[in-house]
Amino acid sequence: MHEAPWLTVLGLGEDGLDGLSPASRQVLERAEVIMGPPRHLSLIPDTGAERIAWPVPFAEGLPILTGLRGRRTAVLASGDPFWFGAGSVIARNFDAGEWTALPGQSTFSLAAAQLGWPLETTQTFGLHAAPLTRLRPHLSPGLRAILLLRDGPAVTELATYLSETGFADTMLHVMEALGGPRERARSVSLTEALLGSFEHPVCVGLEVAGEGRAVPKASGKPDDIFETDGQITKRPIRALTLSALAPRRDEHLWDIGGGTGSISIEWLMCDPTLTATSIEPREDRVDRIRRNADTLGQDRLEVVHGTAPDALAGLTPPDVVFIGGGLSAALLDWLHVHLPTGTRLVANAVTLESEALLAQWHEKLGGDLLRIELAHAGALGPRRGWKSAYPVVQWSVTL
Incomplete structure (x- = not known):
């Protein structure tokens, strides 16, 4: 027979005990320890x-918990602890048999009901511990979103950020202490x-409304959204490269x-469950990648x-793995030896030497070898002509 969990995560609303279920009230009455934010x-x-x-910071509470x-403990969290709340952090730090959860009504549900x-068609963001720039890939006229913010002054910061990104006509529906006696809701410019x-x-x-620029959802974002010193995988090649990388959850x-970080940043934009590490030898480009992210x-890069x-x-x-720079026989040898079976590898080459290297490895391991040749229309005297870019050879393989 399994012992009952010693730890219960309780979702608490602004109405305190009034909004709790009988089961949640019983947990509080029996708890030896109650832990939660002072509010x-x-x-x-x-x-x-x-x-x-x-x-x-929040992480400092985990050793205390x-x-x-072994003691009957209740941890208080806002609303639904598993929707941008403490529940998932606690769940991954304790064994499944140690804890249980009794969620309350989420702030998102209360806000949606208010508005x-x-x-199902409204985007939700937990920005109480994340930067406002998390909004940038999603900002587009017509977007409806509900945001959890750190504190009152963050509303002013949000208004400033939206103005700076060109969405100055956005309407803000500000809701304070939803579900409690201090509840207040205002719609403001x-x-x-x-x-x-x-x-x-x-x-x-x-x-969201205004003349701000929306970031396209398709792979191959515009080159000019990235800060660059010229070392960037250009938009059409980037689109084909993301297709070859084929990100999955x-x-x-x-x-x-x-x-510039364009490949790893676009990779992260594909799905919030994706992660990435960008490896760059030049310190100035490392700083630039971080700024772009x-x-x-995509600050999680x-x-x-x-x-x-x-x-x-x-x-x-x-x-x-994507190799966009620093391609060498030593690098391919290392990857071949150290990476497990099933790892996907995509490499782009421009020089004759790197093309020859990819041809050798294609013969050795198979995969797909693709030559990409692009040309853009440009002025040719008083008329127009095609200006060809350097061809790119792309090798993709599953090890």
């Missing part, structure tokens, strides 16, 4: 249990938001010879300063 602790009456305020193992928006004052906890419904990419909302293959040891193992 959550203030929403429930004294039950005689020991109270522990969850520290900031571990030390409570009359269908959640960006100008009004810049002049207003807002109280934590706060969420915002966005109706939960996969990790090594982008060797990151340059941050600006385009890991950037490594170093030269492959020396810099590859100890990195998170990849599911897919």
Whole structure:
């Protein structure tokens, strides 16, 4: 017979005990320890249990919680703990038999009900601990989104960011303390938001409008959204390369010879479960890759300063590898020896020497060898003609 879990994660609303189910009330009454942010602790009456305020940053609370193992413990979280909440962090740090969860009503559900928006077509973002730039790939006229923000002043920061990105006509539906006695909802313009004052906890419904530039959803984003020194995989080649990389859920990419970071950044844009490491030998380009990733909302990109293959040891193992720079026989040898069967590899070559190297490895391991030749129309005296780019040879193979 299994022992009952000692740890329960409780979803708590702004109405405190009033919004809790009988099962959640019973957990609180029986708890020896109640742990949660000070604001959550203030929403429930004294039950005689020991109270522990969850520290900031959040990670510092996990060792404290571990030390409570064996005592009946309730952890308080906002609404639904598994929707941008603490639930998933706790779940991956404790064994399945140690914890259980009793979620409450999510802030997103309360906000959607307030606004009359269908959640299935409304995007949701937890930005209380993430930068506002996470919005950038999604910003487009007509977008409806609900955002959880860090605090009241973050509403002003959001209004500033939307103005700077060209979406100055956006309407903000600011909702404070939803579901509780302090609940307040206001619809304001960006100008009004810049002049207003807002109280934590706060969420915002966005109706995006303005002349700002929307980032296309298809692979092969415009070159000019990236800061570059000229070392960039150009848009048509990038689109074909992303197609060859063929990202799938939960996969990790090594982008060797990151340059501008365009390949790994577009990889991450394909799905929020994807991860990537960009390896770049030049320090100035490392900094540029980081700036591009941050600006385009892909701050989760890991950037490594170093030269492959020396810099590859100890990195998170990849599911897919792209070689955009630094192609050499030594690098291919290292990858062939160290990467497990099933790893996908894509390499682009421009020089005759690197083309010859890919031809040798294609003969050795098989795969697909593709020659890409592109030409753009340009002025030719008073008329127009075709200006050819250097051909690119692309080798893709599953090891």
